[in-house]
Each structure stands twice: as structure tokens, then as C-alpha cells.
Amino acid sequence: MPLQRRVAYLTMIAVALAVAGTSVAGYVTLRYSLYRALDQEMVETASSLAVPTAQDIRTVSGLTERALRAGNISAAAVRSDGTIFYVPDERAHLVLGQDEVAIAKTQQGYSARNGYTTDGAPYRIVAVPITELGNYAMVLGRPLEATNRILSSLWLVLIVFGGAGVGLAAVAGAAVARSSLRPVRELSAAVEHIAVTDDLTPIPVTGNDELSRLAEEFNRMLTSLASSRDRQKQLIADAGHELRTPLTSLRTNIELLQADARTGMLRPEDRTEILSDVSAQLAEFTTLIGDLVQLARDEEVAAAPEPIDFRDVVNAALDRVRLRGPGLTFDVELNPLYVVGESDTLERAVTNLLDNAVKWSPPGGVVRVQLEGDRLRVADQGPGINEADLPYIFDRFYRADTARNTPGTGLGLSIVARTVERHGGWVKAGRSAQGGAEFTLCLPGSTTLEGLEQKSDQNSTRLTASSTN
Numbered sequence: 001m002p003l004q005r006r007v008a009y010l011t012m013i014a015v016a017l018a019v020a021g022t023s024v025a026g027y028v029t030l031r032y033s034l035y036r037a038l039d040q041e042m043v044e045t046a047s048s049l050a051v052p053t054a055q056d057i058r059t060v061s062g063l064t065e066r067a068l069r070a071g072n073i074s075a076a077a078v079r080s081d082g083t084i085f086y087v088p089d090e091r092a093h094l095v096l097g098q099d100e101v102a103i104a105k106t107q108q109g110y111s112a113r114n115g116y117t118t119d120g121a122p123y124r125i126v127a128v129p130i131t132e133l134g135n136y137a138m139v140l141g142r143p144l145e146a147t148n149r150i151l152s153s154l155w156l157v158l159i160v161f162g163g164a165g166v167g168l169a170a171v172a173g174a175a176v177a178r179s180s181l182r183p184v185r186e187l188s189a190a191v192e193h194i195a196v197t198d199d200l201t202p203i204p205v206t207g208n209d210e211l212s213r214l215a216e217e218f219n220r221m222l223t224s225l226a227s228s229r230d231r232q233k234q235l236i237a238d239a240g241h242e243l244r245t246p247l248t249s250l251r252t253n254i255e256l257l258q259a260d261a262r263t264g265m266l267r268p269e270d271r272t273e274i275l276s277d278v279s280a281q282l283a284e285f286t287t288l289i290g291d292l293v294q295l296a297r298d299e300e301v302a303a304a305p306e307p308i309d310f311r312d313v314v315n316a317a318l319d320r321v322r323l324r325g326p327g328l329t330f331d332v333e334l335n336p337l338y339v340v341g342e343s344d345t346l347e348r349a350v351t352n353l354l355d356n357a358v359k360w361s362p363p364g365g366v367v368r369v370q371l372e373g374d375r376l377r378v379a380d381q382g383p384g385i386n387e388a389d390l391p392y393i394f395d396r397f398y399r400a401d402t403a404r405n406t407p408g409t410g411l412g413l414s415i416v417a418r419t420v421e422r423h424g425g426w427v428k429a430g431r432s433a434q435g436g437a438e439f440t441l442c443l444p445g446s447t448t449l450e451g452l453e454q455k456s457d458q459n460s461t462r463l464t465a466s467s468t469n
Helices: 002-055 065-071 098-106 144-178 181-199 210-263 268-296 312-324 343-361 412-422 449-469
Strands: 075-079 084-086 113-117 120-128 136-143 306-309 329-334 336-340 366-371 375-379 426-431 436-442
Touching: 002 113, 002 120, 002 136, 002 144, 065 181, 075 098, 075 120, 098 113, 098 120, 098 136, 120 144, 144 181, 181 210, 181 306, 210 268, 306 312, 306 343, 306 449, 312 329, 312 343, 312 366, 336 343, 336 449, 343 366, 343 375, 412 426, 412 436
Parallel strands: 329 366
Antiparallel strands: 075 084, 075 136, 113 120, 120 136, 306 336, 366 375, 375 436, 426 436
């Protein structure tokens, strides 16, 4: 069943139950009030008749049919042994029972019940003790036709107006359901449109209720999905462009080796050179694929990041890079810095910066590595970066004109920028005091572990307050 119809039905059922409960309560209350008022009036009348009846119990104080009809009552007296005394000329008598006999025996209180006369007419019957005689009770009855007519009219009114109220509630429930669920229908239509057309355009949002906030979150999801798709398309396009040239070269070398296997046309030294070239190209492919995988990761910083001594990260990267620049001098100055994040990815980013410095440093050059405060600076004595290339130096696959013929994938600095950004920091490139390139990496952290813990507690408190608001 559609949600709109369910809401309308539930509204109608709720109103019907409320109307039914109110009607029953009103009917029972009015019935009780009518009977109570009738009983009180009849008890007073019976008590007033009990005194003269005690004087002449056999004729019930001399009452006649005409007197009873004028008062719209029926009267009788009953003895404790069950003997009943009726008005002599009364044609239809009250049918008495044990309730009235019990009043005659106990001589206490009164009884009231619904009963009948001998001709089947419904009556309200009350009995009060005749204290002057001691073992008799005065019984009085009054027709219930008028009272029952009032109750029947009330029941009919409750049914008619209750049914009309339920009908109006059904119409109102359908209107409310249709109006309230309009944002849901729009959101559902947008989802169906996206599923059919693959169009990730956000939907318009109005209002400030729960459904509007749901639509806003849906739009944020669409924006994130569209951004992810654009990055994927760009990555595929860039990777295809970068892979085309080395693949062509690799295919050419392999075809030469296959032709040489059939004809023996290559000299041994040429064959060795081609194999070395193929090996270098395979190594370059391996590096390129690793960088592409690193860039393709869409997850954020680990869900449970840990405190890290950033000096350990830099030292691990230095140990790795020193093997690649045996003739270089590394001038290292590392001051304490503690951050929260992933040590592996941060080490990869620092390694890429150091690899870049080793790559452009002249033989016997000095690579300056300084960690001070929340900033890490890596400077070399190479040719530096042209001013025209600075805005694009962290773009994927970007390579300056001077780097076209050097080894590398063009992804190392992109990985650095993305990793630092994921950890809440920034990185920029410039020219060092020695004329080479200098990269400055900034990460949020503290120079002491205690300070880092305090910052983490403050961030958690702010996040909790934001969530509560």
C-alpha cells in the first residue's frame, strides 16, 4: 500500500477510535445521570408513600388505578416472606424479585433496577424499607419508555455525527498526507530520474523540516558523487594519456626482440640495451600504477587515527631516501611535533618530497630538512621551480618543460598535496635561499603529546556541542 494511503487510513482510524470512545463515554455518562436522577426522585416518592402504606398495607395506602396513572407510576408492597400486596384495581402489576424482598428483610438502604410489568412494559423499579412495620418494603415503578427514547435518540445522533466526523477526517487525512508527503514524492522522483538519466543535478529544497534536511543531505551526496565521478573521469583520461607513450615504446621494444628471436638481426649489445630499456619501463609502470592506486583511494583519514611523533615519520622517510642519493648530504634539524593521522600515508608524502629534492639536487649537493613548530621544510640546491610552473606543480601528471625528459610519473607531488589535505594541513612550493626548490608542509598538531591530547579533547567537545545544537 502506498505511504500516502497508509497515512490517510491511519488518520481515519485514529479519528474513528477517538470518536467511538468519546461517543461511548458520553452515552454511558448520560445514561447513568438519567437513571440516577430518576432513582433519586422515585426513592423520595416511595419514602413519602411508605408512611401511609404502613397504615393500610393490604390496599397499599388506598391507592387506585386512576391515582397511579395520574402520577405515571406503579406501586406495591412486599413482605419479607415474599408476599406481595398490589393496588386492588391495577390491571398491570410490577414483576418483583429478590432485590425487593432483600430490602424488606434487611430494612436498610434501597434497591434500584430495570424490570417489567405483567404486560411486558419496561419499568424502573425501586424499593425502600417501611420502617414502621419492620419487615415490609415499599416498591415503586416508573415507565422507561421516555428515558429509553432519549437514549435511543442520543445513540442515533452519535452514530450520524460520528460517521460524518470520520468521513471528514478521512478527507482531511488524505489532504494532509498528500501535502506532507510531497517532498518525499519529489525526492523519489529525483532518485528515479537519476537512476534513468544518470543526471546528478541537485534537487530544489524548500522549508526547514526533517524532509527538507533529508533532501539537503541527498543533494550533498549527489555533489560528492558528481565530484567523485569527475575525478574518476579526469584520472582515467590523464592515466590513458600518460600510459600511451610508454606503452608504445614498450611494444616497439618487445616487437624488436620478437623479430630478433626469428632473424637474429640485433647485436648482443643492442639486445642488452633494449632489455635494459624494457626493464626500466616496467619499473616505471610499477611506480605509475602504485601512484595511481594511491590517488584513487577515496577514503578519508582512518576512522581511528592515532597520535604520531612526526619526527619518526620524517626519519623513516630519510632512511629510505638516503639510499637513493648516496652522494648527497642531508642537513637535518627535527624539533618535536605530534600529530594525529596515518603514519604510512604521511611517510609516503614526506618520501615523495625528499625524492623530489634528491632528483633535482646536483652531485654532492645538500638537502636541507627542517621540522620546526608545525611546519616541515625540504629545500634543495637544484635549478628551482619556474614562476610559471608554481600554480600547477601539485596537479596530477603535470611536468614542467625542464622535467619532460627526467624519470618520474608526475604524481608524486599530487599525492603529497592530497595526503596533507586529508590530514587538515597544507603544502606549498617556492624557492629556497640557495636558489633551489623549497617545499613547506604544515600539519595541525602540538609540540608536546599532552598538548595534542588537550586539542583532541577540545575538538571532541566542539563536535559534541555542534551535534547537540
